Amino acid sequence: MAATAKAEQPPKEVPANERFFRSFQHEVSDIQKQMERLESRGTSGGERADAVDHCLASIARLSNEVKDASSYLPAYDQRTYGDAIKALSSKLQELRTSFAPRQKFSFKSGPSMFKAKKNDSALNLNDAAELASERRSHTGVVPDASNESSLLTTPAESRSPATELDDKESESGLAEIPSTEDFSRIRQPSFSQSTSVAIGPHDGVHIILPSSAAHATSSGTLSMLHHCIVDMTTPTSVGTPFAGLTLKNIKESLIVCGHVNGAAHLTKVSNSVIVVASRQFRMHESHNCDVYLLTTSRPIIEDCSGIRFAPLPETYMTENDRQIDNQWQQVDDFKWLRSEPSPNWSVLENSKRIEAQVWNDVVPGGPQLGTEEILRAVHISG
DSSP: OOOOOOOOOOOOOOOHHHHHHHHHHHHHHHHHHHHHTGGGSOSTTSHHHHHHHHHHHHHHHHHHHHHHGGGTSOHHHHHHHHHHHHHHHHHHHHHHHHHSOOOSOOOTTSOOTTSOOOOTTOOOHHHHHHHHHHHHHOTTOOOOOOSSOOOOOOOGGGSSOOSSOOHHHHHTTEEEEOOOSOOSSEEOOOOTTOSEEEEOOEESOEEEOOGGGGGOOSOEEEEEEESOEEEOHHHHSSSOOBSOEEEEEEESOEEEEEEEEEEEEEEEEESOEEEEEEEEEEEESOEEEEEEEEESSOOEEESOEEEEEEEOOGGGOOTTGGGSOOOTTOOEETTOOSSSOOTTEEEOOGGGSOOHHIIIIITTOBTTBOHHHHHHHTTOOO
């Protein structure tokens, strides 16, 4: 007798709080790795100070994400996340204290200003993760917890990486590409003294990062770009990907981000094409964008609409990329908690994807290919 075939069961919808838990674990792991690298950062060009600021911004961003998710997170989960964030903050403070120059003299009558105080309420990070898992496994036993979460509060000025640099900051090791009125030429800025990349504000320019920027990828920030093309593949594909990348306030632009070891954070990007290979991808408050993506974790969008995803074009893939389980279409929408698929994102149809010939021959530019021609070729019109 033939066995009766079992009806295939539809995949279970992952609860929003469980999706957040996975994302939170990834973020904590990222920040820990950033902090582990602090000691190896140089100090003469301000590289370590910039890396510390990047850690501060990442912790503040994580705290804000917990606050934003408070509408669907149980109070005891919020408390666990808050404790983990406090532990991160405490650990970063300890590291900063250890980097500070020693005082020649100290007074016994009062506490030293360079001595780190232990935060008794901060859990060891591993303990926090373990506690979160333990609480989830005992769904019938909810610990006594108030409705208020013990989240870290961070001064507003440290909540995001700086997007604009003054002359003093540029001299200390951050590469800022100056604005220009000449839109006819491709910009290839110098990065001989830089440790980080900051691009913007610009309107109507084509920027290609040269191979000399390979040592300037500790972090990258692109902001206030309109009708621009930025290509960062050359320095990031030779073994020096960005540690983290932030894109903010970008309109009608093509951004070829290259490779990012950590997270790519995009905020307020609209009517643009984004090409990126990163360990994590997070998009906020963005609309009408095509994202060509390679990522090892589930992409996350929030407060977005009209986002279309496609896999990273073959043109920008390395040999290592081809071995990766690309999760480009396993998208989580943190603002869509229903069982139905989110209407805010979709898979970009094959017929509407940019052809290989355009990536290979048009996007790099040339004598007859100005910014306008390239943007039209990738379906961006101003």
